[in-house]
Amino acid sequence: MKQVEKKDTVTVTLVGSLDNETVFETIDKSDPLTFTLGEEGIPKPIQRILVGMQIGEMRKVRIEPEQGEFGIRRGDLLQEIPLAQFSDKIEPKIGLILSMDVESGGATHKVPATIVEIKSDSIMIDYNHPLAGHPLNYEITLIDIIKD
Template sequence: MAKVKESDTVRIVYIGKLDNGHIFKEVHIDNPLTVKIGESELPPTVELAIIGMEAGKPKKIRIAPDEGYGPRFKDLLHELPVRSFGNRLIPKPGMVLSQKVSKDGKQHTVPATVIEVKNDNVVVDYNHPLAGHHLTYELTVIEINPTQ
C-alpha cells in the first residue's frame, strides 16, 4: 500500500486535544483537510508524523509546546483600559477578541484572550491559545495523491 512522502498532497481527518481532554480542533470525514506535505500548512511535527502513513490507518501523536505553538510568554499579557473597548462590547474572561497591533510599521489583527476584568482595566493575553500546551493529535490519512 502507498505511504505518504514529502511533497504528496493528502486529505486527512483528525482530532486535536489538550491533556485535559478538551478538543481544540476536529476535522471530519465530510470535510477533510487537504495539505501538501512540506508546505508548512501544519506544525512541522505533525507533518513529519504524516510522512510514512498509509491511507485508513490511524496514528496518535503527542507534541510538546516547543514543537507546536511554542511556550507562553508573560510579556504578551497586557492590561488595557475598559474604556478602550467603547460601548461595542463588555469584555468577559475567556472571550477571544480580534485586536489590531502594529509590528514593523504594519497593522496586524491578532487574537487576544480576556484573562481578567478588574475595576477599570482588562487583562488580555496575546499568546496563541495553544501556546504552552502539550497537544495530542489523532490522525487518519484518507487519501494520498503522490507528487507527479
C-alpha cells in the same frame, strides 16, 4: 499496499485535542485535508508521523508547545489596560475576546486579545494564541496517497 513517502501528497482526517480532551480542530471525511509532505503550514511532527502509513491507518501524535505553531505562552504578550479606556458598551468579563488595534510595520492591525484578569481599575489582556502553551494531541487517519 502503498505507504506514504516523503514528498507524497496525502489526504487525511484528523481530530486535535488538548490534554483535558477539549477538541479544538476536527477535519472529517466530508471535507478532508489534502497536502504535500514538506509544505509549509502543516506541523512537522504531523508530517513525520505520516511517513510509512498505509491507507486506512490511524496514528496519534503529541506536539509539545515548543514544537508547535502556537509556541509557549509569552509573558510579554500580556498587557494591563485602564478600565477608563473601555466604552460603556463593553462589560469586561474573563474569557471575553476583544479586537484590539496594534501597530506593526507602520500600519494598524486588528488583533484578538482575551481578558484574563479584572481588577478594580484595570484589566489584563492576553495576546497569546489560546492554544499557546498547550500540548496538542492529534489523531490522524490516512484516507489517500497521491504518489509524487
